[in-house]
Amino acid sequence: MNERLNVYEEKMKKTMGNLDGELGAIRAGRANPNVLNKIKVDYYGTPTPIQQVANVSVPEARMIQIQPWEKNMLKVIEKAIQVSDLGINPTNDGTMIRLVFPELTEERRKELVKDVKKKGEAAKVAIRNIRRDGNDMLKKLKGTDVSEDEIKDMENELQKLTDKYVKEADKSVENKSKEVMTV
Numbered sequence: 418m419n420e421r422l423n424v425y426e427e428k429m430k431k432t433m434g435n436l437d438g439e440l441g442a443i444r445a446g447r448a449n450p451n452v453l454n455k456i457k458v459d460y461y462g463t464p465t466p467i468q469q470v471a472n473v474s475v476p477e478a479r480m481i482q483i484q485p486w487e488k489n490m491l492k493v494i495e496k497a498i499q500v501s502d503l504g505i506n507p508t509n510d511g512t513m514i515r516l517v518f519p520e521l522t523e524e525r526r527k528e529l530v531k532d533v534k535k536k537g538e539a540a541k542v543a544i545r546n547i548r549r550d551g552n553d554m555l556k557k558l559k560g561t562d563v564s565e566d567e568i569k570d571m572e573n574e575l576q577k578l579t580d581k582y583v584k585e586a587d588k589s590v591e592n593k594s595k596e597v598m599t600v
Contacts, residue, residue, distance in 0.1 A: 419571050422578065425551040429544050429582040436540040436586055440593040443529055448481045448518050450474075458490065458497045467494055479520070484513040521597075529597045537590030541583050548579040 441451035450473045457464035467473065471485040471494060485491055495514055498507045507514045521529070552575065555568050 419567075419574060421554070422551060422571060422574055425547050425575060426578055428547045429578060432540050432543045432547070433582060433585055433589070436536060436589055439536050440533060440589055443533060443593065443597070448475045448477070448479050448516070450481060452503060453481070453483075453498075456497050456501045456503070458493045460490070460493075467497070470494070479518040481516040481518075482513055483507075483516070488512075526597050530594045533590055533593045533597060537586050540586045544579055544582045544586065548575055551575045 438454070441449070442454055443452075450468070453467045453473060456467055458467055458470060459465075460470050467483060470487070470490050471483045474482045474484075476482050483494060485494055491509055491511070491514065495507050495509050498505070498514070498516065503516075505516050505518060507516055552572060555571055555575070558568055559565070
């Protein structure tokens with residue numbers, strides 16, 4: 418692979434990492450600790466992920482248990498979850514917080530699948546934009562010490578990269594959609 422294209426492949430990898438992160442945060446009826454990834458709590462003046470101030474476990478298929486390492490963090494974590502867009506009310510028993518995920522309705526599952534597909538499309542658009550940036554860079558090479566054949570080869574390589582990551586995005590969307598629709 419031509420090192421001029423490494424920058425673009427890195428950007429495509431980041432786009433996929435971002436997509437996987439977004440899809441991981443979509444709850445699919447089963448309890449998945451990843452839904453907490455975007456929620457930060459105030460830990461001595463620093464916004465900190467819940468996983469760094471508490472033990473997060475999944476004792477049952479539809480429940481997440483959060484046990485803070487410091488008792489004074491209970492209320493802070495509870496409040497952070499309540500103001501987040503998680504849509505689940507935490508129960509606090511004085512030592513730990515439990516999040517019970519309701520069974521998703523068919524309608525809600527379909528909405529989630531639409532959301533998953535929208536995120537997948539956005540990732541594919543981003544990947545294609547990266548390809549366009551790469552092609553623009555290659556066009557600027559015309560008339561330099563790089564031969565027409567080398568430029569053509571790099572354009573083909575860039576297209577192969579684009580196809581590979583678009584296919585990967587489709588696969589991620591398909592897997593998440595299946596997960597969401599599985600009752």
